[in-house]
Amino acid sequence: MVSGKFNDLDLLQGLLIHLAWAHYQPRPKRYTQHLHLATSIISDMRLDKPRRPELWDVDGGKDRDEPDWGPPEMRALAGAYYLSSTSSIVLQKSRHMSHSPYISKCCEHLGLLNMHPTDKYLVYIIRVQSLIERVDDIVSKPSAAQDLSPFWEETQRIAQECAEIKATLPFPLSDSPPLLLQLHMLELLLSQSSPRGTPFGLDKFQPNPNPAEGQAAIIDWLSASMSAARSLISVILVLPHGEEMAMSNMGWIMMYCGLSLAVRLDLIAIRRAISGSTGHLRRFLDMPHTLRQIVLRLEAARHGNKVAAANLHPFEGLARRVRRLEQWYHAQAGDDLAITTTPSQQVVDQPNAVTVDTDNMPVANLPAYPNVSTWGGAGWYQGAEFDISTFLFTDPVDMPGNFGLGDRFP
Secondary structure: OOOOOOOOHHHHHHHHHHHHHOOOOOOHHHHHHHHHHHHHHHHHOOOOOOOOOOOOOOOOOOOOOOOOOOHHHHHHHHHHHHHHHHHHHHOOOOOOOOOOHHHHHHHHHHHHHOOOOOHHHHHHHHHHHHHHHHHHHHHHOHHHHOOHHHHHHHHHHHHHHHHHHHHHOOOOHHHOHHHHHHHHHHHHHHHHOOOOOOHHHHHHHOOOOOOOOOHHHHHHHHHHHHHHHHHHHHHHHOOOOOOHHHOOHHHHHHHHHHHHHHHHHHHHHOOOOOHHHOHHHHHHHOHHHHHHHHHHHHHHHHHHOOOOOOOOOHHHHHHHHHHHHHHHHHHHHOOOHHHOOOOOOOOOOOOOOOOOOHHHOOOOOOOOOOOOOOOOOOHHHHOOOOOHHHHOOOOOOOOOOOOOOHHHOO
């Protein structure tokens, strides 16, 4: 392997296909290593820039008479960027490949050529991913917590650009599941964005020292975040049965990210101080029913494939993760869970712009769970040992850390 040829388009394409469609990674660190290998091939082959003579070659370089990169190389560049950028942000790892104008130009060129039906989606997928990067960048700026004006101004600009993309798409959003997932993820990141530099706004899960203070702001945050999380989760709920394999590996990572955040948002919503004002949000999200439906979907997909053994099927690992998240959620919610929610209605269509009118949702006085412990201080997410990939599901550990819940975590 060390002496083999790596600067090869076929090898690069094979790696990208494996990374995109290997639905469950029992060894997620190997996934990261393979992804870094793919981005290194992009760099070594210089696919991330126009094909020009090497500046230091006195003869003009070996490519001096070659045409510019063709559609296969451009697609490989776009795919490597999408996988690398999305993985780094969702899993909060180092970003090895960032957006550049050349990537967008390649996608625009592919869209004009229209050699494949999906080429027209690439320019929008890359544009939305660049917006996701901007959210991650503004959150990570050390100065964001000191001067909040640039933070809020930038997030408003990103939200406006997101709305413009959704309003001007020349095709139904449901035609491109990757783009649909991206837009929902962008909305979730915007609703959870925090100037304190924490991934996915995890600092918002701290207990409020003065519950009576800022209740309106907390409910506004919960409304936006729970709506965005529900939109993301609904992608799998409306997926036709038997088509689970059609969702890429990154799609399942995003889905679990939405589930994991939604569970914690729901637990925040049952606090005594605000529970009387969040009943409509909790009924809309309906986490007990949602978690059970997704577990059943994954188990059905696992048993529906007669080729792979159950313990080797990719959806076995996914189902196990969601079951453990479901068990953890029920343990934190307490015994009153069954009488506080009603079954949610199935979503039958995905419009271009998913909006939720919370004013028309029925408000109910849902009793708070008496045994939800406090969420602890900020140390659990600010410590050097914190790893967002344990917060999600691609790490080999069985469940995430205790999220400040101490011994109550299973």
